[in-house]
Amino acid sequence: MASLIKDRSPSPQLDVEINLLRELLRDLERVRVGQHPGRRVLDDAPVLENWETTVRTEPCLTGIVHGHPRIRDRRTTITSQLWLLAPTLGYARTLSRFYALGEPAFAPEDRH
Template identity: 40%
Template sequence: MLLFTPREHPNEAFVFETERLARLVADMEGIRRGEPPQALAGGEDAPILDRWILGHRPVPCLAGLSTGHPRLSGVNRAIATSDLWLMSEDRTWARTLSRWYRLGRPVEQSRPDA
């Protein structure tokens, strides 16, 4: 997940991820057009991954009470979002893999007894 502030010059991490995702989308569009992976990957220059397995790792997401979701109808419906990619530094907007969310109040954090 990247933090962002709307401005003319985004930070290096934001630029890096934007460029990386643009390359992914370009490859996906190439596959859709029928280009073979060998051509998209640069042929013999692509690295080899040997003795591989399919792994899983957790990714950041948001969970909360949703109102006005286009696919998960209801008021204050408990949901978990798709992968969280962007959050405004002021914590008022978030972009998941699927869509933008306006962020309301965060859950109150419990305080240890003094």
């Protein structure tokens, strides 16, 4: 779930996500260089039987983008997974980058 940032004060609620992402990054870097999980790690891991891949919905933003490094200006886009939303501070952080927020599609009072 994305964390809503309301002002410029510290955001200690991000500690859990930061630790999870650090652990993920550590594991990805190990696998990248050929250090795959050993028997001890997998023996302690939960077992998933009858598994298959699927898709789940993640919070994201959609809107008309300007100044994106890979998407032409004035194109409607959907961002990667939303991590931080700070509308009063004018920004959002997705998995891949920061976005400066322009005008919302709806005024806050229009959403019910």
